[in-house]
Amino acid sequence: MKIIFIGAPGSGKGTQSREFIDKYGYVQLSTGDLLRGAIIQGSDLGILAKNFMDQGKLVPDEIMIGLVKNYLTSQSEKSVILDGFPRTIAQAESLDLMLKSNADQIDKVIYFKINPQILVERLTGRRTCTNCSEIYHIKTKPGKASGVCDKCGGQVVQRPDDKEDVIVERLAQFEKNTGPTIEYYRTKKTLFEIDGMQRPSIVFEEIKKSLGLLI
């Protein structure tokens, strides 16, 4: 089963991906996490991506498509959640071709719908573990010890792109590029919309139901 989680920054894709990893053994392909890993390693990809990410811009399609192609060919796991890819129509079309050549396909696209006004509050208060990507929030989900991840003991920080001016640009990119990508999946009838403003446990139940998971 291949599932796409799509939605604005901060709409809850990463949080829900982690639930599906923990409870159902899904593998998460988070392009944002891959890029942040590359930045920490100081690789060529990381150096190039950092420029775009720090400004809230999208990393160019050719680079992202190459990255995902490598990932999908290097691992045989069938149950994958794609979180943060595709974000443009060009990425969606390339993904279709990649999967087709493997007799595979996207089973469902979950669209996390959310009111843009609440995203700034969610994102400016968000803190992220640099080691395992666990997500915290200074008000709604603080960790036990400040700056330390409850799960892995890693360092918990504010992402450079979770600052207000960068958030504004990320939201603009979402409208411009990812909005049309959502419509692309709507015409293919694989799109399932979820109200991302509900409590995480309710969002989780709704996604489960949409995937036909009963327990």
Ligand code: ATP
């Ligand atoms: P959230 O972490 O709340 O889901 P987000 O979706 O904006 O927010 P990431 O998915 O972590 O955050 O992506 C962070 C940045 O990485 C993006 O702003 C962009 O610069 C780059 N990036 C990640 N995935 C892609 C992609 N598929 N195409 C282009 N750029 C990408």
Ligand code: MG
């Ligand atoms: Mg994310």
